Amino acid sequence: MPEVTTLTPKTPHTTTRQPALVYAVAAVSAVGGLLFGYDTGIISGALLYLRQDLDLSSRGQEIVVSVILVGAMVGALGSGRLAGRFGRRRVVMWVAAVFALGAVGAALAPGAEALVAARFVLGLAVGGASNMVPVYIAEVAPTAIRGRLMVLFQLMVAIGQLLAYLCGWLFAGSGGWRIMFGLAVIPAVVLAVGMLKLPESPRWLVDNKREGEAHTVLRRLRPQGADIAAEIAGIRDIATAAPPVHRRAMTQPWVRPALVVALGVAAFSQLTGINAIVYYAPTMLSDAGFGDSIALLTGIGIGVMLVVAGISGAIAVDAIGRRRTMLVFIPLSGLSMTVLGVAFLVGDSTAQHWVVIVSLFAYILFNGIGMQSVVWLIAPEILPLSVRGPATSLATLTVWGFDLLIAVTALSAINAIGRSGTFFVYAAMNVLCVVFVLLKVPETRNKSLEDIEKALRAPGPLRQNLR
Known part of the structure; x- marks a missing residue:
């Protein structure tokens, strides 16, 4: 496909020194990922005491966990429309304000109903952040480092989850969950203030007939000597054709x-x-006889594995590619989940406990690299400009819809078919995922967003056009 093959070599080289503002944009906006990770992960440690303080049944626990995902689905849909009208940057600032409001509401909740309402508000912010921050970074970042900057979002999600596990351990005890929820106000303020000084997406500016502003923004975001006019022309061509x-x-x-x-x-x-695993690991381990202290410490280990996976994934997606990262690590993720299921079939012993913990950590590591490092990267990269806002919203809605399915069925599935049966089902899903990647997912490494769209529009299979 001539258009793609002639344009791709013109993308910036990785050795070119990028302006500091590019990294500032990624770092500040990715604080939205930290909030996303913290607010979804904090329920893991808080749940051990919430269920006692508020007298929650298994179904009640699933509702408290999952209502944030209902809010996330609504937030993902709404943020795409708002971003198309008002811009990516402004929506991220609004998301920060909603995060702060939800955190205060959860910390002060007098009962289960108020807590459910506050976590729904938090969900609106989580959905907005998971939808808009990757799009914003994708549209600002240079092609050569787009992958690692976008994976920074997932790394910050992992750091947020680790902080959540640490806070769950530090503030363990009746009533400590209020402090756990309230601490999220701090990064929310950091995000809101930091976004004040960041530029709008140049692609959104061009799409909204503000090319002069886009030119000014790109001058700040690209190395000295970069052909800004050519980049704007490429964006304009795609926007005009859409x-x-x-x-x-x-x-x-x-x-x-x-x-x-x-x-x-x-x-x-x-x-x-x-x-x-992220939501229920401490609860599952505590109920399996590991003890609350061991369960919480294992949760911290899970958080550490998520961070290690985030760093490794950031390196892998640019070093070996998005598709190959998935094909290498998802099979290992499925194998680890299978070992975890087998471990719960054998009798309770010290050796069995170690197998459970090691396989749990291995699963988090491999799934984090192979799946979680790609999920927030692939949609903003592969979806064309004309539908990027609503289509990315739909992809984000899909994440939260299936996340909700897992959250509201995990404990019930364990009660119905046991821990081993539940883990074997998840292992089978890893196998199906590998098949899907083999058949459908192309490689987008080192391709500009405009090149990817040209490959979509060209005759023939997308994977072949992008080779």
Whole structure:
């Protein structure tokens, strides 16, 4: 496909020194990922005491855990529309304010109903952050370092989850969950203040006929001597070629391959079981006889593995590619989950406890690298500009929809088919995910967003056009 092959070599080299503002944009906006990770992860440690303080049944615990995901689905849908109208940067600032409001509400909640309402508000912010921050980074970052900057979002999610586990251990005890929830106000303020000094997405500016502002922004975001006019011309060409967004825009035949990839990866990111472990690991281990202290410390280990996976994933997606990262590490994720299921079939012993903990850590590491490092990266990369806002919202909605499915069924599944049966189901989902990646997912490493869109529009299979 001539257009793609001639344009791709013109992307910036990784050896070019990038302006500090590029990294500042990624670092500040990725604080939204830290909030996302903290507010979804903090329930893991808090739940051990919430269920006592508020007298929650298993179903009540699932509701408190999962209501944030209902809010996230609403936030993901709404943020895409708002960002199309008001800009990516402004929506991220609004998200920070909603994070702070939800954190205060959860910390002061007088009962289960108020806590559920506050966690729904937090969900609105989580959905908005998970939808808009990756898009914002993707549209600002240079092609050569786009992968690692976008994976910074997932790394910050992992750091947020680690902080959540640490706070769950530090503030363990009746009533300590209020402090756990309230601490989220601090990064929310940091995000809001930091975004004040960051620029708007140049691609959004061009799409909204503000090319002069886009030129000024790109001068600050690109190395000295970069061909800003050519980059703006490329964005303009894509924006001009794109049809107006309407209800059926995402069903056009040339868009469909990208949508299948984005939605498929989004679904498997949850069906492979990661958040069943993140949300319920301390509860499952405590109920299995490990003791609350060991369960909470194991939770901290899970947080550490998430951070290690985030760092490793950031390196892997640019070093070996998005597709190959998935194909290398998802099979190992499925194997680890299978070992975890087998471990719960054998009798209780010290050796069995160690096998459970090691396989749990291995699963988190491999799934974190192979699946979680790609899920927030692939949709903003592969979806075309004309539908990027609503289509990324749909992909984010898919993440939260399947996350909700896992959250509201995990404990019930354990009660129905046991821990081993539940883990074997998740292991099977890892196998299906590998098949999906082999058949559908192309490699987008070192391809500009405009090159990827040209490959979508060209005749022939997307994977072949992007080679």
